[in-house]
Amino acid sequence: MELTASVQTMRSSIMQTFSHLHEHPETSWKEEETTRFIVQRLALLGLQTETFTDCTGVIGIWEPEEATVRQEPLTVALRADIDALWQSVDGEWRANHSCGHDAHMTVVLSALEILKKAGYRPPGTIKVIFQPAEETGEGALKMVEKGAVEGVDYLYGLHLRPIQELPDGKASPAIYNGASLLVRGEVQGLTSHGARPHLGVNAIEAAAAFLQTIQNIHTNPMIPSSIKMTSIRAGDENSTNVIPDYARFTLDVRSQSNQTLDEIYEKIQSVARCTAEMYGAHITLQPDGRTAAAEVHDEAKACMRQSIQDVLGQENTAPDVITPGGEDFHFYTLKHPHIKATMLGLGCGLTPGLHHPHMQFNREALVSGAHIMARTVIHTFQKGEST
Incomplete structure (x- = not known):
């Protein structure tokens, strides 16, 4: 042959x-x-x-x-x-x-x-x-x-x-x-007048704190990994004196290891719980699309x-x-x-x-x-x- x-x-x-x-x-x-x-x-x-x-x-x-x-x-x-x-x-x-x-x-x-x-x-x-x-x-x-x-x-x-x-x-x-994972997230806060921010829960501030904290997630440095917030929407450009009570975002999470991707997502969930408690907000995460390493x-x-x-x-x-x-x-x-x-x-x-x-x-x-x-x-x- x-x-x-x-x-x-x-x-x-x-x-x-x-x-x-x-x-x-x-x-x-x-x-x-x-x-x-x-x-x-x-x-x-x-x-x-x-x-x-x-x-x-x-x-x-x-x-x-x-x-x-x-x-x-x-x-x-x-x-x-x-x-x-x-x-x-x-x-x-x-x-x-x-x-x-x-x-x-x-x-x-x-x-x-x-x-x-x-x-x-x-x-x-x-x-x-x-x-x-x-x-x-x-x-x-x-x-x-x-x-x-x-x-x-x-x-x-x-x-x-x-x-x-x-x-x-x-x-x-x-x-x-x-491996990659798309995560869709929502932040639920409490609206209030811009002059009285202490009466509300600013969803943008909670989302910003969440973003800043997930950048400090550490895993094995020998395994390439990354976490990026790829979109965020909050507030209304026509209501600039209103504390926004709602934000929506997406995360792009990647790793060269399936196990490390799972580890990262667990830590993201932990950060969401801690941030929500600190700000008095409610943060939900929904995995939406994954590929395997x-x-x-x-x-x-x-x-x-x-x-x-x-x-x-x-x-x-x-x-x-x-x-x-x-x-x-x-x-x-x-x-x-x-x-x-x-x-x-x-x-x-x-x-x-x-x-x-x-x-x-x-x-x-x-x-x-x-x-x-x-x-x-x-x-x-x-x-x-x-x-």
């Missing part, structure tokens, strides 16, 4: 797949045409497919031939996110694939096609997860609910990396995304690294990518800790940056990315057979 020959014959097909997906973006939970397209492509490749009545997304299953099955067969899964962003592009608000999810879908579909074209006969099950709503941080949890990773032993994802993190032509065997497994990373070296060479195998950006891929391992997982970081000359409305990259990276993912599947089964 020679993958390289199969890859060389597929360049045109890979580019066509990407062009279709790029030209038909759909936002989170609305990826209906995208879902249909993927189902059709998986069916052409002979995979079983599963879709859902209450959400978008597809699970594809490539069952092994009976003669190839080992005594304890592995299940190896590949995951791609399928949603686009809603953003202003040249003054027009529309769905736009500026985070590379069109590329991720293309790479996973093409990796399957490479394996099929090369006549690969997996000794276990290959599962592919085309997940909706990554941008909202909800899609992976929905796929977990649907049983997408039940029985999965190894799980691989990928993400295009901006040029500031990885140069074009290089790839990394792991992406260490940070990466839990990378060494065995999965080793298989990915070997594949990168096979395709791009040792000189283009980059160190792990460490980034504060969030990625809901890591909910799969958070909910199923036994899964051995990693994400491919694909250098592709991506500029100006992820989520920029005019994001662009070298599309030749799609070919090498698909080749790397296909080889990773093979290396993973080989590793399983040798243990």
